[in-house]
Amino acid sequence: RQQRRGYHEKVLDHYNNPRNVGSMKKTDEDVGTGLVGAPACGDVMKLQIRVDKDSNKIRDVVFKTFGCGSAIASSSYLTELVRGMTLEEAGKIKNTDVAKELCLPPVKLHCSMLAEDAIKSAISDYYLKNPNSRTTDLSGT
Ligand code: FES
Numbered sequence: 001r002q003q004r005r006g007y008h009e010k011v012l013d014h015y016n017n018p019r020n021v022g023s024m025k026k027t028d029e030d031v032g033t034g035l036v037g038a039p040a041c042g043d044v045m046k047l048q049i050r051v052d053k054d055s056n057k058i059r060d061v062v063f064k065t066f067g068c069g070s071a072i073a074s075s076s077y078l079t080e081l082v083r084g085m086t087l088e089e090a091g092k093i094k095n096t097d098v099a100k101e102l103c104l105p106p107v108k109l110h111c112s113m114l115a116e117d118a119i120k121s122a123i124s125d126y127y128l129k130n131p132n133s134r135t136t137d138l139s140g141t
């Protein structure tokens with residue numbers, strides 16, 4: 001069995017071909033915007049979701065980051081993960097899920113934290129703009 005050296009190839013793939021890089025109109029009613037920074041290094045990430053009102057599911061998701069390769073890979077992977085999820089499901093994603101999938105080394109854990117913070121912040125922003133959406137989705141428990 002070969003020793004793993006450096007980064008996992010999934011990181012490199014997402015770094016070289018980041019998915020869903022882009023920007024949405026912040027003022028759109030169905031868009032939630034998360035803008036967060038990592039205190040550890042000063043990197044910044046913006047992540048935006050477009051939500052389907054009826055199903056409370058994420059229809060579309062884009063990100064932009066002034067961050068390192070692991071931050072780019074984390075957010076790229078996260079956008080693929082959350083597309084189609086309900087806001088409740090997406091809000092439960094942990095940075096460790098992302099870090100595990102990408103095999104991030106411990107010093108790069110905070111990079112995946114940036115992705116978790118960004119999706120949480122985007123969800124909060126959406127709820128702030130659409131205060132009634134929360135109640136509709138929690139009905140079916
Ligand atoms: Fe180097 Fe984040 S510390 S890009």
Ligand code: FES
Nearest residue numbers: 041043068071111
């Ligand atoms: Fe700071 Fe990656 S986000 S080093």
